[in-house]
Amino acid sequence: MVNSTVVDHEIIIVGAGFAGIGTAIALRKAGFDDFLMVDDADGAGGTWHWNTYPGIGVDIPSFSYQYSFEQQRTWSRVYAPGRELKAYAEHCVNKYGLRPRIRFSTSIVRADFDDALHLWRLRTGDGEELTARYVIGATGVLTRPKLPEIAGVERFTGVTMHTSRWDHDQDLRGKRVGVIGTGASAVQVIPEIAPEVAELVVFQRTPIWCLPRPDTALPPVVHRLLGLPGGKLVTRWLSQAFVELTFPLAAHYYGVLPMSKLGERTGLAHLRDQVDDPEVRAKLTPDYALGCKRPSFSNDYLKTFNRSNVRLDTEPIAEITATGVRTAAGHHRVDVLIMATGFKVMESGNMPTFDLHGSGGVRLEDWWDEHRLQAYEGVSVPGFPNFFTIIGPYGYNGSSYFALIEMQTRHILRLLRKARGSHATRIEVTEEANERFFEEMLNRRGTQVFWQDSCTRANSYYFDKNGDVPLRAMTTPEGFWRAGHFDFADYRFTALGTRSGSTVEAAARTTVR
Structure with missing residues (x-):
């Protein structure tokens, strides 16, 4: 048939x-x-x-x-x-x-x-x-962006946007800006906007493990080297080994291999290097093991909190008002509210x-x-x-x-x-x-x-x-x-x-x- x-x-x-x-x-x-x-x-x-x-x-x-x-x-x-x-x-x-x-x-x-x-x-x-x-x-x-379930969010009369749906028509220069969240997106966006805004308040629920980022510009000579026989293969294998060590091996074999402990020491040293104020540094220090959530790599995020126009609020958000965000630390007036709250x-x-x-x-x-x-x-x-x-x-x-x-x-x-x-x-x-x-x-x-x-x-x-x-x-x-x-x-x-x-x-x- x-x-x-x-x-x-x-x-x-x-x-x-x-x-x-x-x-x-x-x-x-x-x-x-x-x-x-x-x-x-x-x-x-x-x-x-x-x-x-x-x-x-x-x-x-x-x-x-x-x-x-x-x-x-x-x-x-x-x-x-x-x-x-x-x-x-x-x-x-x-x-x-x-x-x-x-x-x-x-x-x-x-x-x-x-x-x-x-x-x-x-x-x-x-x-x-x-x-x-x-x-x-x-x-x-x-x-699929995940929006925070916070009382009063619909009452805010300023500009609201999620990092995954960025509105490039908005000019942040001279504005009072609030960022909700300190995950991977926030780690990248906060250092970029901090120098141009008048005030930046970062609302943190859980600090993120932030490790130094082995980043550099790749000049033309590197591009030429990558074009040589085996150049891309060697570079990829080295990169793959680094990636495998920093998460799959560290996270799945935490009880067997010591990479996470080494990573935690590196992260804490990076934090001490980057943040001047001991009180702010304490608020940015994770109290959970490296790998419980995906860590981030940045050479700029932590030191952003040294700026005079940047504040860190770690108190739970009580409500969002028509003009800003209220926590136990007080009411923060903001013109723009950025949701760096991740994804579903x-x-x-x-x-x-x-x-x-x-x-x-x-x-x-x-x-x-x-x-x-x-x-x-x-x-x-x-x-x-x-x-x-x-x-x-x-x-x-x-x-x-x-x-x-x-x-x-x-x-x-x-x-x-x-x-x-x-x-x-x-x-x-x-x-x-x-x-x-x-x-x-x-x-x-x-x-x-x-x-x-x-x-x-x-x-x-x-x-x-x-x-x-x-x-x-x-x-x-x-x-x-x-x-x-x-x-x-x-x-x-x-x-x-x-x-x-x-x-x-x-x-x-x-x-x-």
Whole structure:
């Protein structure tokens, strides 16, 4: 029996940031040409399209924050500014011929799996239906701004903006400015705006570990050296080793390796070097272990608090008034209120960014509410066939997102090749495989930094509402090996006309509309 099903595309990728771009390039290289990328932005780049605040840049060396197959040697600095990442995204889209395959300014609001036809029906914000055999979620985690739940925020009559939606029409010169939050975005924006504003008040809930940043401009001679045989390879390996040491190894093997303790001593010395006032220095000193939340690297952030026009308020915000912010320390009048309050990461509405219903109509968010956040190797969830995610629970280990993207696309391509070779139309991870992986991740907690008592004071977005930290507890090399060697028996491959779970007996043909 041969079944023919009409679908708009074999694969739809939701997201045109680096995860979506990397997935699309991998698909093309592997011979999967019938795909469409959909993104609600009007340009490529994801995080680097939306986030344009002053001072934005990468927080790991640029040599690691790029695809291994498309290494650029013209970065202006070791830590590239955001505009260069945006340009790199556009370069990749153009070089690999992806632009005709992207629909910008299109939001996916819902996706439903059709059990009878083994396909996904996706609905856009305009009410249009798109169908695909497979859906790959590549929406990232740093695109949906998280607004603070503070009484009176709607009463403020001045200018309010979130760092991820920066209003470049606003002139901050001579203004009284308040910044809520001291995470990664704040660490970058605060030193940039402090010299031009009249007054700057920083409202801090939890101090961030801030380490010195080994950053420097890259002169033309370095660019020429990178062009020599092996130049980019050596630089990338050195950069990758630095990244691996500063988070994956330090965080996941805290109880075994001493890197975190060394990092804490470095951070405290940096703080003493940078901040003159002992009282301010004490307020900026974290009381939790390095790694409980993602640390930052900056040579300018801490010393900004030496400026006479900058104040640090660590009291809880009682309310936002029409003219400013009130804490126990008093009422701060501000003209502009900047929300550096981060993003929805391990939260509903972000994983995924659309309402997704799998086999039998089960909603993914409801499944996760019942079973806790989990996904086999960070890619697949049982009951949600033909759906794969790049940045799923227990997928990211804290290294470069580009390492994650290449790791997960390797996993997904193995599945797609297997399905194509066996004429399968439905790919679903087994419950047994998913449970085994989830238990393995939980069993690896013993050496992770997140379970130190002090982490309860970190207010880290790594912790989800169940108190779990759905980061992949392993090194990057182990993750890559597993992506290429997982057992196909961990999945069920079935074809239209056969029962789910049975051997593929009937060929299925996809007709492109």
